[in-house]
Amino acid sequence: MAAEQAFVTLATNDSYARGAMVLGKSLRNHETSKKLVVLIGPHVSDQSRAVLHKIFDEVRLVDVLDSGDTAHLAMMKRPDLGVTFTKLHCWALTHYSKCVFMDADTLVLSNIDELFDREELSAAPDPGWPDCFNSGVFVFRPSNETYGKLLQYCTEHGSFDGGDQGVLNGFFSDWATADINKHLPFIYNMSSIAIYTYLPAFKQYGANAKVVHFLGQMKPWSYVYNTTQRRVRGDVQASSQPGLLQQWWALYSAEVLPMLIREYGDQPFNSGCEEEAEESEERVQPLVSSAERKQRWEQGQADYMGIDSFDNIQKKLDVFLK
Numbered sequence: 001m002a003a004e005q006a007f008v009t010l011a012t013n014d015s016y017a018r019g020a021m022v023l024g025k026s027l028r029n030h031e032t033s034k035k036l037v038v039l040i041g042p043h044v045s046d047q048s049r050a051v052l053h054k055i056f057d058e059v060r061l062v063d064v065l066d067s068g069d070t071a072h073l074a075m076m077k078r079p080d081l082g083v084t085f086t087k088l089h090c091w092a093l094t095h096y097s098k099c100v101f102m103d104a105d106t107l108v109l110s111n112i113d114e115l116f117d118r119e120e121l122s123a124a125p126d127p128g129w130p131d132c133f134n135s136g137v138f139v140f141r142p143s144n145e146t147y148g149k150l151l152q153y154c155t156e157h158g159s160f161d162g163g164d165q166g167v168l169n170g171f172f173s174d175w176a177t178a179d180i181n182k183h184l185p186f187i188y189n190m191s192s193i194a195i196y197t198y199l200p201a202f203k204q205y206g207a208n209a210k211v212v213h214f215l216g217q218m219k220p221w222s223y224v225y226n227t228t229q230r231r232v233r234g235d236v237q238a239s240s241q242p243g244l245l246q247q248w249w250a251l252y253s254a255e256v257l258p259m260l261i262r263e264y265g266d267q268p269f270n271s272g273c274e275e276e277a278e279e280s281e282e283r284v285q286p287l288v289s290s291a292e293r294k295q296r297w298e299q300g301q302a303d304y305m306g307i308d309s310f311d312n313i314q315k316k317l318d319v320f321l322k
């Protein structure tokens with residue numbers, strides 16, 4: 001009997017392991033009744049594994065190179081898709097009847113157990129190409145048959161974007177049109193791209209978000225957090241959603257970091273945090289008229305690093321969202 005249901009995430013190195021720890025904690029804090037599973041790659045350190053064991057019900061090592069099975073054969077044909085094969089391994093978790101996969105760069109803001117009412121393959125639209133789903137959050141049914149077909153699809157067709165999202169959209173190719181129940185609302189996988197592409201909608205609906213997805217190259221753990229001032233240091237890129245980034249670090253520093261410190265003991269490790277006071281440096285704002293700014297924005301020329309930086313947008317949004 002495979003009646004149990006689980007949230008599943010993936011950590012291929014110590015950085016993503018931190019993301020997984022924060023995600024796991026956020027699911028626990030919002031009192032999920034589901035099991036928590038993390039798939040890890042062979043490069044995750046013993047200390048990180050120990051902390052993951054404390055947060056997750058199951059920590060499963062996936063070493064595709066070592067497996068000697070069909071996944072290994074698939075990998076030999078497509079070495080470029082290494083991490084993708086690790087992620088696809090979630091279909092092999094057949095001791096669960098249904099699962100929700102969540103990227104390690106997501107953060108849960110409220111209980112989302114209702115996602116288990118959905119069927120495979122349910123996911124939210126990708127903000128860059130809404131006829132594709134974003135593979136950062138999806139509902140699936142573990143099955144060795146599906147797992148085998150996915151590996152076969154992978155080796156025959158590869159991935160049009162080089163990652164798992166391309167493979168999964170190719171495989172579940174009728175997602176866009178077949179069944180509207182498989183379209184998760186955007187609030188289950190909200191990325192910051194919406195702030196720049198559709199600001200009024202973000203103002204209208206952003207406060208309802210249940211899951212935030214830190215898309216893009218800068219991940220929450222790429223920043224340095226000042227524990228004295230309780231803020232993320234330096235220039236925060238707009239795509240990192242400063243208010244939510246702040247929430248990620250608050251959870252990390254309060255609940256995850258103490259566990260890491262216990263595991264590392266006397267050994268030094270990069271906590272991502274610093275204690276000294278930060279030198280404040282006020283940015284000089286260029287003088288541009290409101291009309292001129294609006295025009296530039298509409299032409300796609302937002303001044304992301306200056307006057308339209310997220311810090312400034314956030315100030316505006318705080319007023320709207322209160």
Ligand SMILES: [Mn+2]
Nearest residue numbers: 103105136215
């Ligand atoms: Mn992601």
